[in-house]
Amino acid sequence: MEACSRSMSGNLHTGRFEEERLIALQQLDLLDTPPSESFDRITRMASQIFNLPISAVSLTDRDRQWFKSRVGVEHCSIPREKAPCGQVAETADVLVIPDIQEDAWYADSVLGRSGIRFYAGAPLVTREGYGLGALCVLGTEPRSVNESEVAALKDLAAMVMAQIELQHAFGRVDPLSGLPSRNQFLDDLADLAAEHPDEARLVVLVDLARPEQISDYARVMGPGRVDDLVRDAARQLRGLLGSDRRLYHTAATQFAFLAPRGVRRDEYVPRLADGHRRERQLSMTGTLLTSAIGVAVFTPRSTGPQDVLRALYSAVQDARSSPDLVSVYSPVADEAYQRRYRLLQDFGPALLAGDQLRLVFQPRIDLPTGRCVGAEALLRWSHPDLGPVSPGEFVPVIEHSPHAQAMTAFVLETALAQARRWREDGYEIVISVNVSAANLHEADFGRSVQDALRRHGLEPERLELEVTESAIMQDAAQARRQLDELAAAGVRLAIDDFGTGYSSLAYLQDLPAHVVKIDRSFVLKLDEGDRESSLVRSMIGLSHDLGYRVVAEGVETVEAAHRLLSMRCDEGQGYLFARPLEVGQFATWLQEHEPGIRPAAERNV
Template identity: 60%
Template sequence: MTAQYNEAERLDALTRLRLLDTSPSETFDRITRTASKLFELPIAAVSLTDSDRQWFKSRIGVQHDSIPRDKAPCAEVAETASVVVVPDLMEDPRYSTSPLAEQGIRFYAGAPLITRDGHGLGALCVLGVKPRAVLDSELTALKDMAEMVMAQIELQHAFGRIDPVSGLPNRLQFFEDLMDLARDHNNTQHIAVLVDLARDEQISSGTRVMGAGYIDDIVRASARLVREALGSNRTAYHVGATQFAFLAPPDVDPSEYQTRLQDFLDRIAKGSTGSFLKTASIGLAPFRPGETEPLAILRMAHSAALEARGSLNAVRKYSPEEDQVHVRRFA
């Protein structure tokens, strides 16, 4: 596998996996313990390289859950997507003044965690307080265990909750996260936002002329633009063929937020070559967790997005009165 280093894309791949700041897992701890025993070293970790830190999904012999990224060997592993061995940190000009060396660490070996797209997420690493050489058989085993870690990451990522085309959490995850809000007894008003990229006839025509791959390309590009617009600390969901959903920041005014979402649509349209995004619409559904079922919240947002298509403004808030007109018509 050839690594293609691009920091923005690498961080995007890391964010999409939704691993950062999650709870410890016995599955990863088992691999970390095995690496520690294999090298007969007191310290081992599954280290993920964030923008400014190394965060440990699993750790043995380490008290803290992160260290600064600067002068961290695991950052080099992620950036190069290759094995890094430092027999003695004190003798290496790159790391002799690093925080690890200052804490008494002398030996480091790390094997990369690489996505299918070639992005280095971090490392499975082992560390010791004495200088040490490495056998070829040990490095082979460390690389094998790093691949086991990556396989587990991809398995957890894909297990029924991630859309394979967009790479975003799917509708099932959206519903579960809404239910979690209710379980947290969060009575604050929230706003569900649905971005509807295309009309049904657009999807049908595009598929008929260009094939299903054409729609997939639009979805991938749109998902990337939506993620970039929301930022790394907010979650977008892929809830329909060409539909994305997310929650507005808490305590925003719905009317004021509609204006911001118009700018959001313009930003996405300018950043895309897909004609669908020129006709996208957005629906807003205000709700209080626990008072409205998740399925109804999504339906309300979809109804508002459809109303937006028939108006001059491409962003509309859910209207119970307009919705009832369509319910009676359907009945």
């Protein structure tokens, strides 16, 4: 039987069946992958059952036997020439050689020359009938086997195939690209810790396009064309890496790979950037997509697979804002992002806690009379673990999150309740509340504001809503409908941060607003020269010509207040008059400064 098998082996090795067998083996993406405990467990069991020092899961490649798992063997492959496992793969049958030294064919093989005397192998066969290799056991002494041992070897080989099929079936190979999937990537990273736990490695993530680009492309061309792009990119990346490197398809448009062992970051990353720069104009897929590359350095023992993948995601996001669209993972940047995410995560509970969020109020002063005519409500957050969090840090995060509407609702309710209390104390103050783009997208925002005013028994003119030009521009038609409804109801509207947008004059002419607030960046430069003064003077004059009341933000010096008054600016707001005040402080401040409020520096003159 053995002679017949060896004769048939020569024909199989060069025929069509052999090529199909090799294709089946390649598609499983097992060759040259890191060790895996799921396979090692079976080889250890085989060694123990047969009481032999050597066992292996041996895969038959074109010119080698490569060991996916091995016990008692240092090297990871031997030549295929005269390798018994090659015969097992070709014949898909069990092969037992009681004494290799007595076998005319295998006596001068690599195994025979290395002192191996006994061999037994059971085939690893796919459902289509292709032999991938063998589960084999070897010894240094001649040996025979009985039927129960042969049956055990077959069962163990079946377990190996079950593991191979399990990996392939459960997300180990991406069906679109045919590449190892994210699950396989994570498993291979984990396996690195067994072989090279302390060896620093570079890993790379290629993101083909921004999500909105893929969405737009699918909308125009159809999702099938997106699939074509991904497949084309996978082929090109595999070609760039070569057959000895493994490419993983880790997300819809993302691919990962490990840099060669021993490569230096300061040499490898510039090469990546140069190559990416050359390809960037046309992109890897030949379309107008903007690819980005993230790089991370990790040590398998100290960095878990999920943390490696998260570091890559962080790096590729940072790459989106990098000039060459390539970025190396930065722990500092990642820590800042983690903090932003935590703020986003913790804001919802903060709304319900009752003791974390509060309002402070900054007075608005009528410049000609010095009277306090209004106050801007400003949100403050005392985080239970992080302490006081600057509104400049958390407000931009929350404004672009699902919490944006709830945040405005909290500020509105709290501010109106305080305005009612102040009116009962005899202070008629207009309360200003900032509104985000998300609020203007609410279909019933105008109605909810009017309902809140009624609940607190306040006239609409006691409330001023501040809206930025950028918020309006996100959906101008919807914003205009909301603002028209609010203005018709008698609510005052203010254009906040005026001068920082792109279409300020057009919006000034068109919006149903009552107030323009000149951004503090212009007011702070008033003392720098005539050009800066002329710009502010022009803003004030134009706003007055269009019927707006003008408020200058960021008034910090007496000189600035005098200049603004000479320019006929209506109101001022800034540290010169008062910083944002707690509720109790604001009441005290009002008592001290009414009926007339002048800058502190002038009150002592």
